[in-house]
Amino acid sequence: MKEKIRIAAGQGFWGDLPDAPVRQVEGGPIDYLMLDYLAEVTMSIMQKQKARDPNAGYARDYIPLMKRILPACVQRNIKVTANAGGVNVRGCANALIDVARELGFAGRVRIGIVTGDDIMPRLDEFLSRGIELRNMDTDEPLSTVRDSIQSANVYLGAAPIVEALNHGAQFVITGRATDTGLTLAPMIHEFGWAANDWNRLAAGTIAGHIIECGAQASGGNCQYEWRNIPNLADVGFPIAEASADGTFVITKHEGTGGRVNIPSIKEQLVYEMGDPHEYITPDCVADFTTIRLQDDGRDRVRVYAIEGRPATEFLKVSISYSAGFKAVGTLVYAWPDAYEKAQAADKILRARLERLGLSFEYMLTEFVGVNATHGPLAGAPRADLPEVQLRVGVRGQDRSAIERFTKEIAPLILTGPPAVTGFAGGRPKVEEIVAYWPALIPKTEISPVVEVLEA
Amino acid sequence: MQLTKLAHARSGDKGDTANVGLIALRDDAYPILVREVTAVRVKQHFQGICKGEVERFELPNLGALNFLLHESLGGGGTLSLMTDAQGKTFSTALLRMEIEISDDEARKLELN
Numbered sequence: 001m002k003e004k005i006r007i008a009a010g011q012g013f014w015g016d017l018p019d020a021p022v023r024q025v026e027g028g029p030i031d032y033l034m035l036d037y038l039a040e041v042t043m044s045i046m047q048k049q050k051a052r053d054p055n056a057g058y059a060r061d062y063i064p065l066m067k068r069i070l071p072a073c074v075q076r077n078i079k080v081t082a083n084a085g086g087v088n089v090r091g092c093a094n095a096l097i098d099v100a101r102e103l104g105f106a107g108r109v110r111i112g113i114v115t116g117d118d119i120m121p122r123l124d125e126f127l128s129r130g131i132e133l134r135n136m137d138t139d140e141p142l143s144t145v146r147d148s149i150q151s152a153n154v155y156l157g158a159a160p161i162v163e164a165l166n167h168g169a170q171f172v173i174t175g176r177a178t179d180t181g182l183t184l185a186p187m188i189h190e191f192g193w194a195a196n197d198w199n200r201l202a203a204g205t206i207a208g209h210i211i212e213c214g215a216q217a218s219g220g221n222c223q224y225e226w227r228n229i230p231n232l233a234d235v236g237f238p239i240a241e242a243s244a245d246g247t248f249v250i251t252k253h254e255g256t257g258g259r260v261n262i263p264s265i266k267e268q269l270v271y272e273m274g275d276p277h278e279y280i281t282p283d284c285v286a287d288f289t290t291i292r293l294q295d296d297g298r299d300r301v302r303v304y305a306i307e308g309r310p311a312t313e314f315l316k317v318s319i320s321y322s323a324g325f326k327a328v329g330t331l332v333y334a335w336p337d338a339y340e341k342a343q344a345a346d347k348i349l350r351a352r353l354e355r356l357g358l359s360f361e362y363m364l365t366e367f368v369g370v371n372a373t374h375g376p377l378a379g380a381p382r383a384d385l386p387e388v389q390l391r392v393g394v395r396g397q398d399r400s401a402i403e404r405f406t407k408e409i410a411p412l413i414l415t416g417p418p419a420v421t422g423f424a425g426g427r428p429k430v431e432e433i434v435a436y437w438p439a440l441i442p443k444t445e446i447s448p449v450v451e452v453l454e455a
Numbered sequence: 456m457q458l459t460k461l462a463h464a465r466s467g468d469k470g471d472t473a474n475v476g477l478i479a480l481r482d483d484a485y486p487i488l489v490r491e492v493t494a495v496r497v498k499q500h501f502q503g504i505c506k507g508e509v510e511r512f513e514l515p516n517l518g519a520l521n522f523l524l525h526e527s528l529g530g531g532g533t534l535s536l537m538t539d540a541q542g543k544t545f546s547t548a549l550l551r552m553e554i555e556i557s558d559d560e561a562r563k564l565e566l567n
Contacts, residue, residue: 041533137470223463223546224480263463263478266517270476272467273521276512289514323534364529364536372537373544375504377551393536436532438470 001244002190007032007183007207008239012214014042014059020214020237025069025078027253030239032186033073035082036179036212037062043176044150044320044434046086047120055095057088058173063095066171067103073170074105081161081182085173087151089113092173093453100455109455112164114174116448117153119317119441126445133317133439142439148321150434154441155316157282158204159195160448161185167452176318180208180281183240191244200246202286202308205279207240207248209286210268210303214238217250217268218299219258224267231257236299247304249296260299278309282316282443285309314440323435324361325402328393329409330368332422335386341417342367342390348416349392352408358401360394367391389422395433402430456556460566462488464546471531472523473505473542475549479518484564488520489513491554497522500552501545522549 008030010021014037024033037059050057062084073080085092093113100109119126123142126133133142142149153176162185164172172185184204187193193200210217217238219229236256242248250260269288273279276288290307333341346365366372368389370381381388394405406428413420458477461484466475477492479485498509507525514521528542529535539545556566 137472221465221543223465266478266519267463267465267476269517270474270478270514270519270521271465272469273474273476273512274469274523276514276521289516291516293517326536328536362529362536366538368538373539374548374551376502377500377504377548391538395530395534395536433533435534436470 001192004241004243005031005186005190006239006241007034007186007211009211009214009237010035011037012212012216014039016214018061018065021065022068023256024237024239024253025072027236027256030078033078033080034182034211035062035080035084036182037082037084038086038176040318040436041320041434043087043153043318046088047151050088055091058086058092059084062092063099066096067099070100070103070105070109074108077170079165079170079172079186081172081185083174083177083182085113085175087118087175089115089173089175096171096173097453097455106455109171110169111453111455112167112169112172113451113453114156114160114164114172114177114448116160116446117156117174117176119154119446120149120152123149123152126441131441131445133319133441136438136440142319142437145321145437148323150320150322152317152319154446155282155318156448157181158185158188159283160450162188163450164452165189167450169452178281179212180205181283183208183211184283187242196310198284198308198310199306201284203246203248203306204242205281205284205286205308206288206291206303206306207242209279210250210265211238211240213268213271215258216271217264218252218260219264222259222264222267224263229259233257246306247302249300249302251300260301262293262295262301265293265301265303280312282311284311313443315443315446317439317441319437319439320434321437323433324395324397325399325430326393326395326433327402327406327428327430328391329406329428330389330391330422331409331412331420332387332389333417334419334421335384338385338388339367339370339381341419342388345390345412345416345420346392349408349412353405356404358404360396360401362395364393365390399430406430456554456561456566457550458492458552458554459550461564462550464550466542466544466546468528468531468540468542471528472525473527473545475522475524475545477520477522477549481564482518485515485518487554487556487560491556492520492552494522496552497524497549500549501527
């Protein structure tokens with residue numbers, strides 16, 4: 001058994017710096033690479049891709065990335081945990097097998113796949129048995145949006161990933177799995193932590209929380225002395241150096257930019273936090289009020305004393321459903337009287353929409369440069385602002401009304417207040433809204449499936 | 456005194472709820488945050504922005520407070536039309552708050 005392992009975060013979200021995982025592999029010693037690809041509504045996008053092409057439906061970026069790093073991973077025995085499988089875990093695994101063979105690693109690569117998260121085909125069965133899948137935020141039963149559902153996946157935890165690793169998988173691909181599980185699983189696998197070792201499971205979960213947003217733990221988006229954070233152009237992504245006793249150090253590769261210090265770790269700890277006493281995952285309940293931090297040298301923070309409690313009897317379900325349409329249009333007004341002109345344009349636009357008899361569920365006007373981020377807290381703007389962007393958004397169920405709205409923006413240039421520009425992009429695009437429906441399901445209803453394939 | 460002199464912050468979203476984690480710049484400023492930055496004050500501060508309840512949680516181990524601002528993100532996620540649909544800038548919006556601090560406290564925190 002190893003006493004210490006280094007788990008590197010390679011992606012903080014789908015669309016993060018493409019070279020970050022490569023730099024994690026090449027920039028110094030690591031044992032594991034963790035890649036988080038799934039945002040809340042990603043599954044619905046993938047579901048649509050799969051409907052068009054049965055071979056699609058997973059994080060495509062994963063395959064060209066593996067082409068670049070697979071040889072180094074095999075040579076140095078770096079294992080990779082990724083929720084890249086989306087709604088087509090097997091398709092993703094097959095594409096990886098092709099890459100491994102193409103690179104001459106046939107017979108030398110074992111790929112673990114975790115499925116069982118997709119409950120879309122079972123929704124009616126659940127509803128008929130009284131499992132209502134109520135919205136955790138609004139308490140509405142799922143039946144209210146049943147006909148608009150596009151995807152439904154359970155968040156699986158670390159356990160099935162551990163099983164794949166225990167069966168010798170070097171590359172583990174999951175569908176919907178928690179980001180924290182991707183980091184915790186290697187620790188359970190390497191250190192043999194028991195399924196009820198709540199304090200250590202909580203520690204591994206919190207390590208996962210710290211590194212799951214990539215560079216946001218190592219100097220990115222960090223307010224504390226932001227001017228003095230060195231070389232963000234070459235920012236190093238975070239690495240959790242975990243010990244068997246459940247303590248860990250957050251660090252990054254030598255010579256990279258950014259900063260790991262107590263303030264940068266604190267900022268990431270509170271990110272997207274709910275009740276700090278209970279951070280609930282499929283694996284445990286972690287208590288953020290027990291975390292202790294200690295400076296452990298340059299770009300190193302030691303994290304210890306974490307306590308956890310038994311996991312709940314439920315798993316979280318991520319359901320996506322169509323919720324209408326939206327569009328956002330913008331125009332830029334220049335000095336003098338930029339704000340006043342933008343306000344006048346908004347009034348004209350609203351009068352025209354009213355005359356057209358268009359109504360929307362929601363319409364929002366913001367003035368970028370005046371109030372788009374801090375609203376009324378920003379106070380009254382200076383009289384001589386150099387420019388203001390008018391930004392108007394509408395949302396509703398009637399696609400044609402939203403379409404009509406998009407035709408009313410550009411004409412404001414020739415038919416409204418002067419000194420206006422910023423319309424190079426053409427008409428605003430109408431977007432279908434895919435909304436997120438969080439729910440809970442009893443754990444006993446879900447059976448993750450683990451397979452290990454050979455390239 | 457403006458809160459930005461005593462604390463840093465990071466914010467994010469969960470559905471239509473914005474979370475703001477407020478962190479004391481120095482450990483000895485934390486009790487002042489606990490005393491001054493109450494849920495009631497934060498709700499007042501975000502008048503017109505936060506339409507729901509404000510909850511506060513204490514993390515003395517990190518010298519931090521966590522606030523949940525319900526009904527603040529125009530529906531949240533993909534439903535929201537806001538520029539900041541994810542509440543990422545609520546952090547510095549909170550740091551605009553003016554708080555009461557005695558001369559003695561300011562001296563101890565080397566803020567004079």
